[in-house]
Amino acid sequence: MSQDSNPKNSIDLAAARAKLAGEGGRRFWQSLEELSDTKEYRNFLENEFPANSEKDADGINRRDVLKLMAASAAMAGLSACTKLPTEKIVPYVRPPEQIIPGRPLFYATSTQQGGVATGVLVESHMGRPTKIEGNPEHPGSLGGTDVFTQASILHLYDPDRSQTVVFEGRVSTWSDFVAAMGNARIRLSPKGAGLRFLTRTVTSPTFGSQMRGLLAQFPEAKWHQYEPCSQDSAREGARLAFGRPVNTTYHFDQADVIVSLDADFLSRGPGHVRYAREFASRRDLSAGPASKLNRFYAAESMPTGTGASSDHRLPLRSTDIDDLARQLAAAVGVAVPPSANASAKIPAAWVSAVARDLAAHRGSSLVIAGEQQPAFVHALAHAINAALGNVGKTVVYTESIEANPVNQLESLRDLVNDLNAGRVEILVIIDGNPVYDAPADFNFADALQNAKLRVHSGLYKDETAELCHWHAPAAHFLESWSDARAFDGTVGIVQPLIAPLYDGHTAHEVLAAFSGDSGKSGHDLVRGYWQSQRPEKDKAFETLWETSLHDGLIAGTALPAIAVALHADFVSLGRQQTASGDASALEVVFRPDPSIGDGEYANNGWLQELPKPVTRITWDNAAMISPGTAQHLSLTTGDYVSLKLVDRSMHAGVFIVPGHADNCVTLHLGYGRSRAGNVGTGPGFNAYLLRNSASPSVAHGLQIEKTGEKYYFASTQQQYTIDVEGHPAEEESQAAFSRDLVRIATLDEFRKDPAFAKKTEEEETKDLTIYPGFKYEGYSWGMSIDLNRCIGCNACVVACQSENNIAVVGKDQVMRGRAMHWIRIDTYFRGNLENPEMYYEPLPCMQCENAPCEYVCPVGATTHSPEGLNDMTYNRCVGTRYCSNNCPYKVRRFNFFLYSDYKTPSLYGMRNPNVTVRSRGVMEKCTYCVQRINAARIRSEEENRTIRDGEIITACQSACPAEAIVFGNINDPNSRVSKLKAQTRDYSLLDDLNTRPRTTYLARVRNPNPEIRD
Amino acid sequence: MSQIFHRSTNLVSRVSIYGAVLIIGALGYALYAIAMSPWYTDQNVKRQQPVPFSHRHHAGELGIDCRYCHTSVEKSSFAGVPPTQTCMTCHSQIWTNASMLEPVRASYRDDTSIPWIRVNALPDFVYFDHSIHISKGIGCTTCHGQIAEMALTERAGTLYMSWCLNCHRQPEKFVRDKSEVFNPFYEPPSGAKQLELGRKLVKEYKIQSYQHCSTCHR
């Protein structure tokens, strides 16, 4: 955390600011003079529980924790000298087929983000889903996952989920709901005027057909769709370029040169998991010097995980991207007039170099525009790709995957107008929260009141549910029958792994309640639809259905590529669509939050506590600005400011981000929820308050005023500090590089010296030890992490949390340096603050062969296994924390309080039964998923064979969309991990300590364009 | 000057000095004895069950194979407790109206499980796997004792870590031929013979005596 004061001058303002920025947990009134007084600051920190920690993570209230800890202390205390309580065994009465008690089963299903499906395999223990993995068969996943997918299991067991049907605040039942909907339906005019449906983006064919059927029944009913961070601009861009909303898919594995126009394609948007894998496959150096890398240029306003993985990053206000796009387009021969408001920030040399690079790779290059960009930029991207002959090669167009592609903003606008005009009798909101996330100028909350009957179906009793007459709890996707299309149109089947925990029902069932066939179950509806669609009949269909359920997708449903012609006059059409407002004024960009999206994941403790890429902030969003802008506005990290945009305003804490574009503020959406649940209600600032329909993603003329208050962020890693003159004093990163923690070379350097990452003394010191080393016969486990593949997406962090029952500790504890993640992603900056290179380094336990933690433990709670693991035995640990002190990598985590939630029954079901839930006062750490190792060993020994390479896949490895993490037996020279470790780029952290880590890294190799100096 | 203490005090003090040593020793032993006592470990303590199920009758006298009820013992960490259905396969035919079996019929009738009392319970931080022990030639009775003679089932071992390690450190003393694993009447050959057989089987079955912590604790 950044309370470290600037080394050069003793206590200075900046130091004090920096201090406050990192530590503490609440605003309090203080003059800047006081800030530099460390005593004040200290007093504050000594204040035991900062105000906002009263409501702790995953709903653990402080007081409860206290009570609990009292209890647990007693229990644990006694456990040393009491007998085990008598347990009961409750067997089945009639055993279900295929379940072997104690053995997990895997089922294929699909999760959705923005309606787009990602295929997953879900691990189920005795009928309880416990872990989500990617589905290798599914085109949208290829086995990888992302943070949202990994964390969605927590939503299933979330105690805050809405559990009962509610009518006007009173508990009701589903049957009453159905009945009520039936009556309402009858009361409607025959044509169904005034019946309105509002959903999020829908790709489900079944839902689509249901809706079409319903609209056929009621011609005057309407279906609106709204998603706060939708694909509108992409949709409109396509319409602009081709005259109709086509779906664009990319082949990053085919692309040698990639240009991203503010696109965060590795962490968001349709197919991002697959794209991450394809992208990473082109950062692979296993062929040594011979291997070819792609070259990736990223222009973006806010540093994203995607931008950090680029070879050339151009920090550019979102507004100026338009200019860049036009220049690039012109350079590759698209006739387009220069931008009305040209940007001085775009180096001509840069553009020409990129253009040359693109031109040199006709058919194997790729230009992609981001969600925040206006339609015209998307159109330009299409034009450039067309001009470069990439279409059909790296860029493929298909029909839209949506059931009904509409401009969602306009769709919502219609609804609001109808509402205000009193034309809405019944409004059915299915899985959406417009009261919270609709553009502010719609005043949706007020408009909503004009609907005679308001019905809401969703996972939570959220802001919208509060204003509706009826609320019906939605079924979690792990409880649902449904279907959804992947980015390429492939239909994934959603099948339930567990009967609804509460009274949850799917969107299909809600619709059915209106279309009259309320009797039908979700299963009947989905299966029925496909039976009607497929040519196969009876038996044939039966088999198809079975295989589809097994594979999680219906084979061959990917949409075929289509040929589209670029409109000659899209430029003239596009003119009036360029960004509005005084472009020179301070720009504000609204982005979905990298951890909690547009707010739908707000009540997820895992995601809230997830350190965001680059900033490492947890539990908050912030007004993010560049160091330059900070200077200019004399702001600093931790200033609590009021933001004014036109007639609306909000408050937020300022956070300075190196590499952010100047004269631009990034606000992440999704925070400041008022009715999210115990976890999501409270943290952060609601950026929707500033967002208006005229400019939903980029606006100008933001005004910032200091309030004089301070706001404290919980960042898991100390960032650089800025001293008064604004010179960077980034001690951490400096040290990181002087200590060779991250080893980097350019492709050319690598080709000259493939062993650049090796240090000679590393080899020499190997056997300088007086103790005889361990003999590792049989297996010896090791891990290799390819820094060149890692995109810092955090999927491994959440996967680990899910697999290993890792507790959530809350903002206050994170600020106190007690986050529990077993694998963390260290981030370091190199170069100037304006546009630094960013480096990720995932850090699990290194499983040292000479482990400093082992010999200092007084009770032998952490010991060396014959296979080279540093075993951690929780029940033996007495918590002296000596091991943590002596761990040079600081990967050990300690339960300073009772962090594990012992009191919420619903969470019991979620826990991995093969991993002990740690109690208070116990050290814990990564074990290479030893439970998986043991399971594989037992299976192999029963089958009288050795464990196959790739049979054991650690949670982090399986989650990684970029395949950056590989685990295996390093005694087997042919194992994948051995081969990787044999690469010249292989190096270990702090090798001069001779700890001999089993986890080693493959050095990062950049592929910069020699023509560009930055 | 008057004496404060009577002469006897000398004796008292001497005795108390030496006595202290003894008392402390005795206390230590007592604690150990308690920790090892059936009262504390539940070893050889019969548990009352909702249905007085007799292993002696079923496994011993009738000779029903262990796996008939404990179906997953070869496949899974958990041996499996038979679902009511399994009971009813026979008891829908025989003893159909024995009052003793009413709970079973009730369970089957109203589809409610029988809440058996757990006899062999390990702490939650211990991960034992039945299947691997079975497949390495460790017999049921090695851990579960003379099950075929138990009218009401009881815990045969202390289930202490030392009890586990005792075998993990010297498997040759306990391993038996795979064909004998489910034999409830198996008599291990006497001392030397067992060792001889054990050593042979340990090689044959590739038995490693795992003793590192993560074998059982995760």
Add this chain to the structure above:
Amino acid sequence: MDSEGSHNIAGVTEPEPLIGPGHTFETVTDKISSIVLTRGTTPGWVFGFLIAFSLLMLLNLVVTLLMIKGVGIWGIRVPTAWGFAIVNFVWWIGIGHAGTLISAILLLLHQKWRTSINRFAEAMTIFAVMCAGMFPLLHMGRPWLFFYLMPYPNPMWMWPQFRSPLVWDVFAVSTYFTVSLLFWFVGLIPDLATLRDRAKNKAAKIIYGMLSMGWRGSAVHWSRYETASLLLAGLATPLVVSVHTVVSFDFTIGIIPGWHTTIFPPYFVAGAIYSGFAMVLTLAIPIRKYYHLEDLVTMRHLETMAKVMLATGLIVAYGYAIEAFMAIYSGDPYERYMLWNRIHGPYRGLYFMLIACNIVIPQSLWSRRVRRSIPLLFIVSLVVNTGMWLERFVIVVISLSRDFIPSSWAVYLPTKWDWATYLGTFGLFFTLFYLFIRFLPMISIVEVRSLVHETSEEKPHS
């Protein structure tokens, strides 16, 4: 004999008597025993005792809270997983060194001047070790499992992990405590007998009687007494060195820059004696004033202790110097950064304070005037106590707060509960000490008696 140097070289041959003139066996015995028997409970004592006791109750509160909530109430974190608890542990242990040193080593060296201060120095030792001993227990995440650190037959078939210094601590500290306690008690026996004989009321007679274990002062008793003291002295002497050496292993065995260094054992021991004597002075000066013991605890005692402090202080200074030198000379980047961080890092203020307290200010003791000025001496002793606490803070916290991987660097700040725990141990310490001076002879009557005729022998020479 009045030149500055000669005092330092030949402090032993100092003519100045060890006790004030005109003392006979009778007066000595009266003076000391009266404090316990006749003087009764004075308001001053009550006042002090109440303060101490309320602090003890504070400790009580914190420990309860700690047991209920967990060590999280302290400021400790990753990477600084050890904080105040360990700092205080080492500090108290260090203080606990003077007593045994004075009584054991000086006894073997026949340093007569120890006689009037050894009694409460030993008491101080025992109480300090008590305070110290609490911390290793309290700082554990699961203190109720402390017995895992003991080798005892158990159904887990597990031993402690003997490679860990923390296990060595258990033995070192407990042994040290036991021996010190025995030593102290054996020394007390004859005096207890004196009190028994002089006590007026029955209860006192009985209690002192039991404690004095039937001491009759016969020749046999005396010879056994002598043997016992000598044996215990012999036992205790190596312990004085071993305890703090072992404590220093807690750090030297670790690989943290600023911990992993061979200089620690000697300079920890020196530091321990340094702070020990400082504490003796801190206690002796007010006591002797309040109970008018100026002619038993004479200027010469104070001055000699001041000299010891000066000497050990210099050893400590040397330790610091070597630490810094090694950091630079080693060429090890982490060691170098450690030094740089101490001087420039967020805690630099504390580091410079440490240098001031432990090295700069004590140099004033070179001056005889300072050594002989009670108030100045008192202040210096306080300064040194503070300095030694800072030393431990610097070693434990600064080293940990920035070790190898920069991403984990962070600043440790104590919470109010850290402070409360620390203050609480003062409560324990002083409560015991107040009880001690009230109910036991704080100066060894027997040994001071032995001085009486020595001084009378010495008289003709001067």
